[in-house]
Amino acid sequence: MTDSILKIQAVRKTYVSVRTGDTIEALAGIDLEVPAGEFLAVVGPSGCGKSTLLSLVAGFTQPSAGEVLYRGQRVTGAGPERGVMFQDYALFPWRTVLGNIEFGPLARGVALTQRHARARELIRLVGLDGFENRYPHELSGGMRQRCALARMLANDPEIWLMDEPLAAVDQQTRTILQDELLRLWGDAARRPGAPTVIFVTHAIDEAVLLADRVVVLARRPGRIKAVIDIPLPRPRPAQRGSPQFAALVAQVWDLIRDEAAKAIVEEIDR
């Protein structure tokens, strides 16, 4: 893998709890390389450090030890080449759909006509026509998520960092958005320079459906338990319900089951 866009080397992350003063080890010794153009899914039970891993790549936090290298450069902060889609949308409530989508280009100094043209194109692409001037509180969960996706895409990021982006929408919307996400990424026909995706999710079937590889994290401390190749043919939507798909889901679930059970017991204890 000479063309790795992202290298995570011996990364540890510890937090000190403000309330108890205890040190919490969120991630312990993560090593991971992501080749350019790959769709990588990260799954694991709650508390395994999935979101922390994404924050480190985004540059929101710094590792306690080890290095995150993006295109060979150490990550020290956030940047527009690494787009982020947040679990809770994180739309600016005082900006309309259009205002949210053009925030990135506006911040980077793109001229008005250009960024409006791009924003309108994206609004069409994610199916928000007619909602340009609505505020986030006037949108449904699925529409907010589309808006967040378009906002991320407006910067044409090289890598998409997605933190459980479909966790908060209903099952039907979720299925539709999965298909749209695959289409936007280039599921059917991969073009050179296609974006790299790191997709954090707790839904195993979603991870298997979307990804080239699935990283399974274990918890307490967060570490990589397994990396599973997903050799399913693309385009993927057709693979839903295939025996091979079901077998892969079962394989990942076997790896997670014990961890998930432990997580539930701990939740109850607390």
Added chain:
Amino acid sequence: MSPANVKVTHGATRAGRARHLLLALRSVLVSVAGIVAVVLIWSLVGRLLAHPSLLPSPVAVLGALRVLLAGEIGADILASIVHLAAGYSIGVVIGLLLAVLCARFENLDVFIEPVIEVLRPISAIAWIPIALLMFGVSESVPIFLIAYAATFPIFVNTLDGVRRLDRLLLNAARSLGASGNFIVTHVVIPGALPYVLTGARLSLGVAWMAMVAGELVGGDAGLGWRIMWYQEFFAMDKVMAIILVIGVLGFVADAALRGLQRRLLGWNPVES
């Protein structure tokens, strides 16, 4: 589910509008009833308990108000507005500035906040003797008191608003390529605006009270000063008329800020 649903929405448009109108009418009627009740109690108490020259009847006060409005009260209102505009601007600018500095520099915050928290509960009125000695009887006394009173609410609310900013939104802005200055102008300020405007309204309320107090004892013009003037002539009907004017103008000023709030915060479902 859909046929029942359709029926409900159809009915809601007409019946809903009628009910809305009725509710609005009822709230207006209740408000008017409240005012009428106060006026009734006022005239009753005036007649039964106090001498009419001490507590003039509503009719006498209205008469005095007509005389005032035809004559010199315009100059007093203007003087008060000048005091308020000067003092309120100074107080709001200081409060905003301190809040932004506290939010931006953590060490400064530790230094400034205790000072503010000690000064804040001290009523502006407590500073009148010192203000009088410092400025003499002049417009500086009400302006100082107004500025003092107005500083705190906007400081506290703005700082609160900046601190309550969703960290996720700051992260989102950074990952979209926003610089520090861009984040201040496009995320921090709009995000804190609901709190800033609430602070501005609270500041205006206390500033209005400080204005009357300052003019009453330390001013040489304005509505508060005019109250004392008429009290010396024992013209209680005129005193009451001016108090009425102060109340109505204060209400109008707050309504103006409320309108601004609604206009600027259309995106905020809680405020609109």
